[in-house]
Amino acid sequence: DTGVSQNPRHKITKRGQNVTFRCDPISEHNRLYWYRQTLGQGPEFLTYFQNEAQLEKSRLLSDRFSAERPKGSFSTLEIQRTEQGDSAMYLCASSPMGQGYYGYTFGSGTRLTVV
């Protein structure tokens, strides 16, 4: 297993466009998390899944944001009608159901720039 994979690594988009990011977690991990990180800040929780069920969403996740995890495998995070304030690093992490040794395993992130 090569860890958590995120694609694309970088995305530049014009304001108002829709973007979609993909996360492939470690295959045996049941839980998948999305975090957002802006410069100089720690990661902020957005949402998490247990298998295919979305169990919690942050108030940060406006109605322009939607996340899915069909079949409990990979996950997608879509942002509709992007705004300049959406510019950030979007991090995906996964963990096993029990108390996994590494806690969360993070991907390298997708850096979004809205121009």
Place this chain on the structure above:
Amino acid sequence: DAKTTQPPSMDCAEGRAANLPCNHSTISGNEYVYWYRQIHSQGPQYIIHGLKNNETNEMASLIITEDRKSSTLILPHATLRDTAVYYCIGINTNAGKSTFGDGTTLTVKP
């Protein structure tokens, strides 16, 4: 989930020990204390974790106070490559999300 407090920045001389403190007074009994570090433009990487006892691995040592309200990450011989942002966080993966603070930016100087 636990709220953590860390100093925003610290310096350390190369080859010396770096001691990074973290306050987690609201940590619950079933949350482990985890430390991660993040180098620019990468995702956070696992360093070490513990519940009650002190822990050591090939990267670092973790000292947790008896009341579990604070901990210290020790990098025994800091190198320039240890320059990064370090986060402590309470995690119970059975319980859901965890909240990151803003971490400590450690700068190792030659």
